[in-house]
Amino acid sequence: MYTLYSMQRSGNSYKVRLALARLGIPYKLVEVDILKGESRTPEFLAKNPSGQVPLLEVAPERYLAESNAILWYVAGGSVLAPEDRIVRAEALQWMFFEQHSLEPNIGAAYFWIALIKGGRELQSHAIEDWMENGYRALGVMEKHLARHPYFVGPHFTIADIALYAYTHVAEQCDFDLTRFPAIRAWLDRIQSEPGYVTMDWQPQPLALAQ
Ligand SMILES: N[C@@H](CCC(=O)N[C@@H](CS)C(=O)NCC(=O)O)C(=O)O
CATH class of the missing domain: 1.20.1050.10 (Glutathione S-transferase Yfyf (Class Pi); Chain A, domain 2)
Structure with a gap:
């Protein structure tokens, strides 16, 4: 199952939540409060050196950053991602x-x-x-x-x-x-x-x- 590192009020994170909901894909949600510096801890930076959300763990220890890249990944093969x-x-x-x-x-x-x-x-x-x-x-x-x-x-x-x-x-x-x-x-x-x-x-x- 995917794990999504996200902040509720982040528009970039919302893109991914919206796509996953629309596709009916289950996932674990981890709230990261960027206002408290939680995306800049050594642990988070080891996952995403950009220190930003959203971040998707697509497989154990395999992370994908950049909201629009994540959209292509989660929607790949579905009606949401054009193939032509x-x-x-x-x-x-x-x-x-x-x-x-x-x-x-x-x-x-x-x-x-x-x-x-x-x-x-x-x-x-x-x-x-x-x-x-x-x-x-x-x-x-x-x-x-x-x-x-x-x-x-x-x-x-x-x-x-x-x-x-x-x-x-x-x-x-x-x-x-x-x-x-x-x-x-x-x-x-x-x-x-x-x-x-x-x-x-x-x-x-x-x-x-x-
Ligand atoms: N281009 C990136 C931008 C991501 C981004 O700016 N994330 C913000 C929240 S919306 C963030 O995590 N900021 C925390 C920081 O830069 O320390 C994307 O589309 O995912």
């Missing part, structure tokens, strides 16, 4: 976009504004850039979603999961989504997907690590 060469490349295109245009801006704003007490004041110099670049990323997504129901092909895939994680909390960190109707409709579509779970959801207690 061009569709797969399109999924990768959006997942790279998520990592370089969305997560560093909306993810950073979410972390400092929604999770860290006093974070808004501490990061006042950076917030303007995050807002400007975050809105630019939302604009790109809006254009695509105005013409397509999902990011890749006609179905929900891991590309949607990757982009959903931080977009669905954007309003918690000052982004106004009222001017992005296609994004809002897509958020609603994802929430009505079978197996959808919220960011607060955890697997059944039996699956929780001791």
Whole structure:
């Protein structure tokens, strides 16, 4: 059984919980509080030298980091992971976009504004850039979603999961989504997907690590 090292309020960790829930894959969940430095202990760094969650133990002592790589691994062979060469490349295109245009801006704003007490004041110099670049990323997504129901092909895939994680909390960190109707409709579509779970959801207690 997989062991997922995750933090409940981390969007990157939520991607993996959402995919595992949708696929009905059981796993052990280990909560790592990055705010208490739990991802920077020698024990954790031995598992993931980047000192970050999510981290998936795929087999004893074999660890996989990077949320989007984990999504490809857990969803491999399922309907969530496109196999057709061009569709797969399109999924990768959006997942790279998520990592370089969305997560560093909306993810950073979410972390400092929604999770860290006093974070808004501490990061006042950076917030303007995050807002400007975050809105630019939302604009790109809006254009695509105005013409397509999902990011890749006609179905929900891991590309949607990757982009959903931080977009669905954007309003918690000052982004106004009222001017992005296609994004809002897509958020609603994802929430009505079978197996959808919220960011607060955890697997059944039996699956929780001791
Ligand atoms: N590119 C990585 C980013 C992972 C990441 O930034 N994780 C954050 C939580 S969302 C973390 O663990 N931060 C703790 C730290 O850097 O010390 C991914 O997609 O998994």
